[in-house]
Amino acid sequence: MPTPTLAMQERHDYKRPPIMEAVIELQFSQALDADSVNKTQKLFSKNFSIIQAISQIEIQLNQNTQASSITHKPSGYRMDNSDSTDIISITNAAIAYSRLAPYSGWNLFSAAALMAFDDFRKEIGFVQLKRIGLRYINRIDIPLPSLGEIVRLENYLTIQPQYPEDSFPPLQGFTMQNVFGLANNEGSATITVASVPSPLPIHMGIILDIDVARSQNLPKSQSDTRDLLNIMRDEKNSVFESCITKATRELFDR
């Protein structure tokens, strides 16, 4: 029996897309040296001038002397533009371009990311990849009838935790991660759903985090990367539309 594949869903344009963050990440098959990481930071420092170092903590214990030492090893940088709407993260393992809300649309976001990656390649040289990821973190703000009222998750999500309601009281919170194969298992979709407080009064929040990745037949050129990202974007959109209901779509068009 053939394995079911992702059914492509129609894409919607929403008045208020619930996107909190969109990320495109390129993971390197071999760790970048510190010099290359530092060069990358300098490359982007003019337009991404808010810089935070990312550190790893190394704990060393000498079994003979029992002496221990803790060192903070810088492993990369997070660089924000002046409004912190766009962020470039560089570590020895990966480079990522993030756009925070408000989402600027696929064309602008992907073009900015590809330009950054192109500048990176020109500065550092060709870097073999082991994974490309496209991740969208959405927050769905669900109005509560009133505080203390139960919300039926199935009214808003098609992917949710299940438990025997006859035997348990209502959930108070959850975090759930699901992984599906894509593209004949050359890729994957990781869907994380979790309850969170909402910033809106008398609302609850649901995070719908969709991370679509490829780890085989990775592109070697800029144009191939762009083409692959467009395909991955369509996959991500299909996953998103499959996970929500008509009632949820109405929330995004209010």
Added chain:
Amino acid sequence: MPTKYLPETDHVIRIVKPSLVMRDDETKQVIGCFPQAFRLRDDERDLSVNWLEFFSGTKEERLRQIRDHAEVEVRPNTGFACLNVGTIHETCDSLNLKVRVIHEPTDGNPAHSAIHRYPRDHDELFSILANIAGQDLTLARDTRAS
């Protein structure tokens, strides 16, 4: 040394941090100050003010002297909020507060004064004083000699 109460016809200046000066959104004009400017700071027992008429000259010249003798940090957008002593008494009386505005010169500031028996937690009083003083607020940058 006898206690010197400031005359009701005179004025005091409260120094207002830039972060407590209110500006109009569109015009950027100074329009007042937040009530928090009239709350006692952690290091204050009495509300620290400056006696305007201690110095001589025009109001502008007096403000320059207050600026020059200030014992707190003064930035270009620090505000000097002016209140009549009589108005202070009248306002406090209306809220059943009996304050005393007393001249207390320090080594660095001969005009330093303090409002004694000033409450630590009275938002209504602070908002009234800010509302009145905010109508007569001068920025430090505007006190430079012309």
Added chain:
Amino acid sequence: MTAILPASVSADFWSFAQVQPSSLAAGAESRVLQERLRAMQKRPPSAPEDQSEPRAQITERLFNASAQLKILVSKVSMHLSDDWRQRLFRKLDSLHDPENWEQSDTLVDPGSFMGFLRLILQIGPINRMSLGVSPEGHFLTGWIRDKDSLTLEFTGRDEIRWALVRHLGDRRESAAGRTSLERLTAVLKPYSPETWFENANEISPRN
């Protein structure tokens, strides 16, 4: 079918549902599950890293502080107009201008700023606000119309300290109090809050 009874509103806006620690186990499967759950508890990549920063120059501190507040705005930006958001950003930049900051000043507490954002989400974007910061790091907002003034201090956990002065003819009316975000408009109702909230565009600066 899944029913969820949301927990009461938490001011700790960024916390995910608590993952309960399991009883100690030694097998390989328990280690796998533990790693997965630990990975899920990681904050979203956009959240600022909790790093103790070395003593930075005031300019850098202010720049970073303003950026942090803008990130908080981004979390709710889908509910704000671009125009209002941009104006707020300019005001935040002005509030964090190094020329206006003293060494003793306290940066805006993010929880306090979230209270302000939640008010805006509740009553709608308001114009002609003045912004400030209290010595405790509480975000302040205020309006002055002619001789009337209203100021709000966001003290955290959706609590607001408010104070107002109104002039009705020759009489001055004043009031102050502390209330919750949800109750603010009800509490201010006797004092015609539309003077400041809805008619904000008509506010003219004091002459």
